[in-house]
Amino acid sequence: MRALLSFHPLFRRHLAGFAIALGLSLATLLAGVALLGISGWFLTAAFLTTATMSFNLFGPSAAVRGLSMLRILSRYGEKLVGHDTTLRVLADIREWLFRRLGPGVHQANQALRKGDAVSRLTADVDALDSVFIVAAGPLVTGVLTATAVTVFLSVMLPAAAILYAVFMATALFVVPILLSSGTRRLGARIIDLSTELRVAAFDMVDGHADLIAFGAADRMRARSDAIAADLSRTRLRLARASASASAAIAVLGGLAVVGTLLTGLTALERGLISGPILVGLLLASLGSFEATAAVTRQVAKFGSAIAAAERLRRLAETPPVVVDTLHPAALPAGGSISIEGLTFGYDPRRPVLRNLDLTVDAGSSVAIMGESGAGKSTLGALLLRLADPIAGAVRVAGTDIRDIAQSDLHARIALLEQNAPVFIGTIGDNLRIGCNGASDDECWFALGKARLADFVRSLPAGLETPVGEAGHTLSVGQARRLCLARTLLSKAEILVLDEPTSGLDRETELSFFSDLRNATVGRTVLLISHAHLPFGIVDRILHLTDGRLREDQ
Numbered sequence: 001m002r003a004l005l006s007f008h009p010l011f012r013r014h015l016a017g018f019a020i021a022l023g024l025s026l027a028t029l030l031a032g033v034a035l036l037g038i039s040g041w042f043l044t045a046a047f048l049t050t051a052t053m054s055f056n057l058f059g060p061s062a063a064v065r066g067l068s069m070l071r072i073l074s075r076y077g078e079k080l081v082g083h084d085t086t087l088r089v090l091a092d093i094r095e096w097l098f099r100r101l102g103p104g105v106h107q108a109n110q111a112l113r114k115g116d117a118v119s120r121l122t123a124d125v126d127a128l129d130s131v132f133i134v135a136a137g138p139l140v141t142g143v144l145t146a147t148a149v150t151v152f153l154s155v156m157l158p159a160a161a162i163l164y165a166v167f168m169a170t171a172l173f174v175v176p177i178l179l180s181s182g183t184r185r186l187g188a189r190i191i192d193l194s195t196e197l198r199v200a201a202f203d204m205v206d207g208h209a210d211l212i213a214f215g216a217a218d219r220m221r222a223r224s225d226a227i228a229a230d231l232s233r234t235r236l237r238l239a240r241a242s243a244s245a246s247a248a249i250a251v252l253g254g255l256a257v258v259g260t261l262l263t264g265l266t267a268l269e270r271g272l273i274s275g276p277i278l279v280g281l282l283l284a285s286l287g288s289f290e291a292t293a294a295v296t297r298q299v300a301k302f303g304s305a306i307a308a309a310e311r312l313r314r315l316a317e318t319p320p321v322v323v324d325t326l327h328p329a330a331l332p333a334g335g336s337i338s339i340e341g342l343t344f345g346y347d348p349r350r351p352v353l354r355n356l357d358l359t360v361d362a363g364s365s366v367a368i369m370g371e372s373g374a375g376k377s378t379l380g381a382l383l384l385r386l387a388d389p390i391a392g393a394v395r396v397a398g399t400d401i402r403d404i405a406q407s408d409l410h411a412r413i414a415l416l417e418q419n420a421p422v423f424i425g426t427i428g429d430n431l432r433i434g435c436n437g438a439s440d441d442e443c444w445f446a447l448g449k450a451r452l453a454d455f456v457r458s459l460p461a462g463l464e465t466p467v468g469e470a471g472h473t474l475s476v477g478q479a480r481r482l483c484l485a486r487t488l489l490s491k492a493e494i495l496v497l498d499e500p501t502s503g504l505d506r507e508t509e510l511s512f513f514s515d516l517r518n519a520t521v522g523r524t525v526l527l528i529s530h531a532h533l534p535f536g537i538v539d540r541i542l543h544l545t546d547g548r549l550r551e552d553q
């Protein structure tokens with residue numbers, strides 16, 4: 001529950017929207033209750049008095065029409081404003097979490113099972129919607145409507161008011177509390193199983209070729225079928241509990257009506273109220289139970305919401321990998337890099353880089369070679385401040401990168417990651433990610449440098465060709481060159497290219513290397529590569545061994 005409350009500052013920002021939705025929800029309920037009450041009274045009174053032709057039909061029928069219209073409009077407005085506000089809160093939570101994680105979203109994703117971080121940022125956040133709707137909607141409006149009906153009954157039929165209040169309070173509080181405590185575990189289990197199912201689906205989609213090749217597809221399918229069956233059973237149990245609560249509420253509503261009827265008949269016999277008024281009161285008390293049904297519907301989702309909030313809180317409490325300085329210094333112009341005494345390890349007891357020094361002048365190029373696992377990509381990540389060193393400093397244009405805003409640093413350095421992703425969208429969209437507003441000519445120029453222009457030109461839609469999810473319509477080499485073109489298109493003065501030619505055949509690789517100087521002229525280049533580099537394509541070649549850089553002999 002504490003986890004749920006920790007999101008209240010984000011909720012408070014949208015208080016006005018929730019207040020409007022609440023007002024409209026209250027108007028809907030009260031209009032519904034009044035509509036039933038007046039209709040009951042009106043029809044009964046009209047039936048009893050038409051013989052004498054003395055009944056004023058105009059007033060009540062106008063009220064019935066007016067209330068019907070009010071109910072339609074307020075319900076529409078309540079749905080519109082309520083859902084709009086809820087979706088805004090959920091969007092805020094997602095954005096807040098993403099910002100909170102910062103570069104750590106990558107680490108969080110690695111620490112969790114595949115798909116789990118995505119699951120938290122999507123499904124878990126969605127599971128919170130019932131909380132906000134419960135908090136702002138049915139419970140509050142239910143209490144207000146029940147109070148209004150109780151007050152009205154206590155004036156018209158005091159004995160019925162007591163019975164009504166008891167049954168209504170049971171329906172509004174006792175049933176939801178019992179339902180909530182009885183289904184909390186089921187809700188949490190639904191969240192766990194949904195995550196398991198999503199993780200299994202990720203494995204099956206991503207690894208389907210390997211699973212088929214290893215003959216493991218049936219085993220994986222059986223595993224996900226078992227999870228899905230467990231999920232269905234748990235959902236069914238929750239639905240049954242929810243249906244039982246709804247049935248209990250229907251019985252309580254019926255008891256409230258019977259109580260009103262019995263006490264009303266006594267009052268009628270004594271001449272304390274008229275028949276039409278009694279019918280109106282009966283229907284009004286029945287109509288007011290509509291609110292309790294909505295509370296029960298939402299409370300059934302509470303267990304899942306609490307479990308989801310707990311998972312989100314744990315994700316949000318992952319300590320940030322890097323924290324932006326509060327008073328960032330201005331980053332001077334220039335593309336020089338200087339690294340002094342850099343020590344870093346994912347596990348501080350086992351450093352990958354040890355007391356490493358490196359100086360790269362602006363506009364020059366350096367290749368970093370080394371065995372697999374030597375720490376080359378780690379060095380690239382530290383340059384972009386995706387993590388902070390244990391000791392030493394990284395300076396760009398003479399300034400310690402911890403003293404500048406990360407956004408300034410990332411505008412100065414572009415990275416072609418070893419596993420750079422192709423995003424959903426067109427080839428043009430993918431190119432412009434790091435250089436919004438780049439012209440078609442600039443895109444073609446970058447594609448030419450990455451040796452992909454001929455292929456893209458051969459496609460009927462050219463730059464507008466969709467590349468499919470994760471670039472599945474491209475070969476591995478084409479996807480790699482698209483990511484390379486994206487990096488070359490960026491205006492950053494420093495380029496860190498991590499294995500830029502992986503996935504390219506040797507001939508294309510050699511062409512790429514021979515083009516590299518021209519493609520990057522004027523920029524500082526840090527080229528991380530396993531490949532055998534042709535002579536003269538970089539100014540210096542350094543080897544990373546035992547956590548330090550050594551000049552090529």
Ligand SMILES: Nc1ncnc2c1ncn2[C@@H]1O[C@H](COP(=O)(O)OP(=O)(O)OP(=O)(O)O)[C@@H](O)[C@H]1O
Nearest residue numbers: 110346352370371372373374375376377378379418
């Ligand atoms: N996120 C991580 N968490 C823990 N350890 C990591 C992480 N990333 C890399 N490592 C470890 O750090 C070491 C250096 O990895 P890095 O990826 O920098 O090597 P590399 O020289 O780029 O290797 P390759 O040429 O194979 O890409 C390796 O031992 C690796 O297992």
